[in-house]
Amino acid sequence: MTETKTIIEKIWDQHIVRQEYGKPDLLYIDLHLVHEVTSPQAFEGLRVSGRKVRRPDLTLGTVDHNVPTTDRTLPNPDPLSTKQIEVMQANCKEFRVPLWDIFDIRQGIVHIISPEHGITQPGMTIVCGDSHTSTHGAFGSIAFGIGTSEVEHVLATQTLPQLYPKTMSVEVTGELHPGVTAKDVTLAVIRETGVDGGVGHIIEYRGEAIRNLSMEGRMTLCNMTIEGGARAGLVAPDETTFEYLKDREYAPQGDEWGAAVEAWSALTTDDGATFDQYVTLNGADIAPHVTWGTTPAQSVAVTDRVPSPEDAVSASAKETAERSLVYMDLQAGTPIADIAIDRVFIGSCTNGRIEDLRAAAETISGMKVADGVGAMVVPGSGLVKQQAEEEGLDVIFKNAGFEWRDPGCSMCLGMNPDILLPGERCASTSNRNFEGRQGAGGRTHLVSPQMAAAAAVAGHFVDIREFNA
């Protein structure tokens, strides 16, 4: 009998450089993405030890975390950010690493630029010093975030010692209702598994509802895998994947295209292969979600109320919920639709792609942002911004009263001037509602782009399924 394998095991096994009893596997890394915040100490480490970047041709750099999203031709008021960007430029030059720099149209959030150029492809191993590297799993790759010591390791050796992962099947059956997006699916999954349910695992997302997601939807889904504790999550490549990749600049061209598709098509989980854990959700049961607390697992349907800590499953969950409600300044039992917001942020590696901007623009076309609400759109990359402007989306947003910014991570983590003020409440398409994530004292509610756009107009959360009805 031949051995059956999951797609995770197939990709892993294809990348083992060295395997030794009692040691982690030495894994080859096909692509290393580098940005300004988690790499300076790694490049410095290379310099100190006299090492080179082994494969600059498998490495790509950009600046995204602390770039301003306002006019970049003006002096950057933050000297530390300026220094970090300059150090990135100098390091890439010294080590011959390609860099899509601050004035390059290809600049953008690291997890958006690689897929949009066709650099992210099925069957690869991809790492980056950023936990949302899991995004690239949408193409059927093993992609995971690493720390700076590991960044240095990959720069020096193009490999990483890694323990063989456990595997987890997350199946979403059936069809999603209109207005329910990949963001709602991922929030529903994390609510089910908890923020640590995936620790030690790589997830394969499967089932009809997943198959029916676009590539950009799959990226949103895989992006937030880390919020459930798993370092990587992937979707097996299929026609949707191939269609997205065909003719992109870095995708195989000509005769190589057919050979590549044939190889990629073998990347599926064999019948009979087993996972260490299984989670199943019915797509038809998923409603638009809104987080109410300070972890991504603390979410409910928009039609629900803020839950009571008394209903928590454990004493520790109760304590966490109580702390969350205090921080978020919410009362248990409040209908989600009654929560008024001050700010709206549409963007990030989770929801800063063209389909996200289209969906948000379509939702609020011809409407106005509510009085007292500050709303901004930050495209994920220079190319997303350009495409949106060609389609006139910028005009829809600006007419509605949104600010239209330049690409970067922006208010997802607030390393640049885009931050919430203490006490401000934000409907955000980003990935983390941690305390202070978007600015000290700021209160973040995670939602889909449509839900964020509708909230901007209404001034409070609304059920998107009824908003445009």
Add this chain to the structure above:
Amino acid sequence: MKVVKQVSGNAFPLNRADVDTDQIIPKQFLKRIERTGYGEFAFFDWRKDADFVTNQPAYAGAPIMLAQQNFGCGSSREHAVWALDDMGIEAVIAPSFGDIFRNNSSKVGLLTIQLPQEDVDYLMSRAEELPSSEINIDLQSQTVSVGSDWVREFEVDPFVKHRLLNGLDDIGLTLENEEDITTFEATRDGLKPDTSPALESATKMG
């Protein structure tokens, strides 16, 4: 890398679950280009509360931190480990850890010790009641002990243990097998993307 064998001393009882790396070191401190000097900014927002555990003089200088499940979840920032290390923390004991944080800790020499919930609860309440109470951690025997009666074993990846006990540099170890990497590269699928065309001159923005 430094050699890590034993840690002995009292412990900060940080009795919270899901302590994310944004709390350990907030983003405004990630703009530095050094590996050192993060300790004074650790738990920056939580420290504004005078009662926060790291502000209590009874725990000053404790080399161990106790926390609840999923410690170090969220962002991959190794700065979180550098910050704990810089404030003198040599080991964190919790029922579970975020994967990336745990991995990063193993590269820096910060011990992440996973114990069952009931054992963490015991150590936590003991540290809360008696701030000076000492915990002893021994990596060689993989034990955590309090006095001579209370001894618990913990799991550690054998390779990580070997590296920590001997202070071995991960990259140096990998490069001992550089031939294997070269051999692998020679047989690697030629269809995989190559980023070198990206070195082309930048297109200016509008």
